[in-house]
Amino acid sequence: MQLFDLITPTALPDAIKAQAASKTAQQGASIRFIAGGTNLIDAMKLNVEHPTLLIDINALPLSAIEPTPDGGLRIGALARNSDVAHHPFVQKNYAVLSEAILAGASAQLRNMASTAGNLLQKTRCLYFRDTASPCNKRNPGSGCAAIGGVNRSLAVLGTSDHCIATNPSDQNVALAALEATVHITGTKGERSVPIADFFLLPGTTPHIETVLEPGDLITSITLPPPRPNTKSLYLKLRDRASYEFALASAAVVISQNASGHIDHIRIALGGVGTRPWRSLEAEKSLLGKTPTAANLRAAADAALAAAKPQSQNGYKIELAKRCLTHAITRTIAA
């Protein structure tokens, strides 16, 4: 039996029209775009995903990494993670993004992985990847085996009674701190969504992870122009140094005025949230202040104030606080 067809669209509208025939753009969609395939094929091998049709989008002209007229950067949806991380403009002006990508996966995977595929990669919650277990994200209404189960690596922020899975991506944490915008083309035309609005909290529908609709193709991600005198950094804490996802991570973008007071700060956390976790609370806590140990600790406390630990992951609250204070200290010292 043929499980899926692999087609290569010669034009963007063909691909969108084909994918729009799927009932959903989310978990369980029957018609899927495929880019690097490093996440989707993985899930298909595990029988977590079983699309009937794959649309190979790699022939589309969406790989460019180029400046925008306002001095920012446009990263094509098919730009490979390696190309983004090693791009001189990214390394110079958006170091946090380069560092986040290089902290993820392996060199071989980063050569295949695309910007949009990374954005949409699935959680590593082990019950999501085990079809014998109940999982509301994989099989809506079946329950959540992680609540009360093995949840050491799962989220403490943004969780619900239906799902506590973390967003696994390092890239996405940097994009949140950089206030990226996701550009989408679909059956109703083109639209742009700030990354803060792109990912949804699990609530009662953890299988719906983003604002994407059937037929929506991500075409690019843009970054705003870099601010002068701004430094940035990504710090990732994990069980081992490679091939491992974050237990806690922090992306920091910061600048100080002549007297050392922080006049611009953006903070996002990884490994602890159900989506890339921008912390407006921590930013507010530090803006206008000097980065003393007490002020950094107060900001970290603010970032994790709403954290809800599960049976095995309470350690993440202190880990994330130390990760954040250390990341800011290192960014300023750099």
Ligand SMILES: Cc1cc2nc3c(=O)[nH]c(=O)nc-3n(C[C@H](O)[C@H](O)[C@H](O)COP(=O)(O)OP(=O)(O)OC[C@H]3O[C@@H](n4cnc5c(N)ncnc54)[C@H](O)[C@@H]3O)c2cc1C
């Ligand atoms: C062993 C291993 C270790 C890893 N470690 C890390 C890590 O430490 N940190 C980390 O961040 N990641 C890690 N990853 C994940 C890796 O970064 C992702 O697998 C990769 O980024 C996915 O990109 P892709 O292009 O291969 O996506 P694909 O598998 O091709 O696609 C993923 C999803 O995106 C959709 N899609 C792709 N392109 C588009 C588009 N343009 N528009 C709409 N939908 C689209 C697909 O339909 C699919 O649903 C690891 C992966 C592996 C296998």
Ligand code: SF4
């Ligand atoms: S945490 Fe989410 S992904 Fe994991 S088992 Fe529960 S519902 Fe599924």
